[in-house]
Amino acid sequence: MAQDEVRRTDREALMTQFTRPEQTFPTLTPAEIERLRHFGELRQYKDGEFLFETGKPGPGMFVVLAGQVDITQRDGLGHVTPVIDQGPGQFLAELGQLSGRPALVDGRAEGDVEVLLVPPDRLRALLVAEAELGERIMRALILRRVNLIQGGIGGPVLIGPSNSAGVVRLQGFLTRNGQPHHLLDPNSEHDAAELIARYSPKPEDWPLVVTAGGTVLRNPSETELGRAIGMIGGAKDNRIYDVAIVGCGPAGLATAVYAASEGLSVAVLDTRAFGGQAGASARIENYLGFPTGISGQALAGRAFTQAQKFGADVMIPMSVSSLDCSRANGSFALALDCGDTLRSRAVVVASGARYRRPEIENLDKFEGRGVWYWASPVEARLCAGEEVALVGAGNSAGQAAVFLSGHAKKVLMIIRGGGLGVSMSRYLIERIEATPNIELMFNTEITALEGDEAALLRRIRWRSRLSSDEDSADIRNLFLFVGADPATGWLDGCGVTLDRGGFVVTGAQSEQNQGRLVAPLETSVPGVYAVGDVRAGSVKRVGGAIGEGAQVVASLHGYLGDAAKPAL
Secondary structure (H helix, E strand, O other), X not given: OOHHHHHHHHHHHHHOOOOOHHHHOOOOOHHHHHHHHHHOEEEEEOOOOEEEOEOOEOOOEEEEEEEEEEEEEEOOOOOEEEEEEEOOOOEEOOHHHHOOOEEOOEEEEEEEEEEEXXXXXXXXXXXXXXXXXXXHHHHHHHHHHHHHHHHOOOOOEEEOOOXXXXXXXXXXXXXXXXXXXXEEOOOOOHHHHHHHHHHOOOHXXXXXXXXXXXXXXXXXXXXXXXXXXXXXXXXXXXXXXEEEEEOOOHHHHHHHXXXXXXOOOEEEEOXXXXXXOHHHOOOEOOOOOXXXXXXXXXXXXXXXXHHHHOOOEEEOOOOEEEEEOOOHHHOEEEEEOOOOEEEEEEEEEOOOEEEOOOOOOOHHHHEOOOEEOOOOHHHHHHOOOOEEEEEOOOHHHHHHHHHHHOOOOEEEEEOOOOOOOOOOOHHHHHHHHOOOOEEEEOOEEEEEEEEOOOOOEEEEEEEEOOOOOEEEEOOOOEEEOOOEEEOOHHHOOOOOOEOOOOOEOOHHHOHHHOOOOOOXXXXXXXXXXXXXHHEOOOOOOHHHHHHHHHHHHHHHHHHHHHHHOOOO
């Protein structure tokens, strides 16, 4: 069999492992390649040379003009696995190349190769300028990332028991951020057991994380892991952005998409993941335009990709410790937890709210060890065939209860009040009432948590608020959806007015704004705006947050335009 026929047979075999392969790996026509030429530059590679390497920043999108490129996966354990073989007319990139993130796979020339290299900034320009062709390319980039995630291709290797607190924590972090990764359980994987024995004899060091470069981390924090795998970018060349958006939930993402698409330079920062609390919603069914519903992760993921398409710099995980509103040199200064300072001409507060912790003794002892504040597929896997308990009566609690009912044997839904109608949408109430393995317990509150020697949750106790009756059950997983408090501590000392609950006061509600014409979403400090759940008086709905994120961009243009005018 001729070499070209062998290569074609191998490629067809590899293609079967991908979802929608023809859309994932389309072939461009000569006319389409001609349209791309002014966005890139010609490059040649000799046989065996790398076009891009796992763990190193990707130089952009490659369009193959001649020759073949072999795409392989290489993990930190030294394993190399073939992914796909790409030839003339095909392009090499995935979502990370929109922002120059590290490559997740290797690309090596098979024989002499000629390509058109489109760097990240020109790739973003291409997607906007060539609408029809850009749509095909963007769809392929998204599908490639989806396939990498589903196949566990690329990204770090997590080594530890699948039900350990550290594994669940880091898997949740990587999953929420759309980062491919692979889990090896030492209970069933020989290589994993050897590494655990060599590097971390203590359970508190689990999980081990092995990066693509072979670096071994012991139970790292989310920030440590993010830095190790190249997730975290930073302010480029000490630039001053037009707007810094603190918070990457629906409100912050909407602001980023509309501001960046209208030509503003945008930085977006979040402490954990894009999507905020909405990103943890199993299914949102009352959001306009999605009659069959959409998961919070999918909705936020689309917006996250849009923001990058239009050139927003997204920095996750990155915490803002304080805001300096003195405007030295005409800009605000945001102090970051890494010790750096980010400067911008305007600031949008979209930091949302932090999960509220009910007053239950020893609650912190079991957080991440049986007590959870969201319900994702990672946590649902731990609940298979078991009874679980869920506290809460809002929409988030209802969505989580329905989602968990598809995995758990029974869901005990513990509600402090006497009904659901005040705080939950009717469609969710009807679905809960129609689900046989959800048991509603009204006028009830949890009184105690009990665990085992490893500090894992094993039993909960509760009592009726209408009598002295107490009861208990063997419960290994407890989900808390009891509301949230505004994440505004980083605003202390900058002059932004908060209400008694800690929410940001905007527009005419602020006493400092009395007597002057201000935008509805502007705070007491000119140039600082607030949108979404963190804002006093907001409706606390995904649709409302997205609407405010879009609305505030008009105010940003007005403020930035006025600031640029010379003084008379």
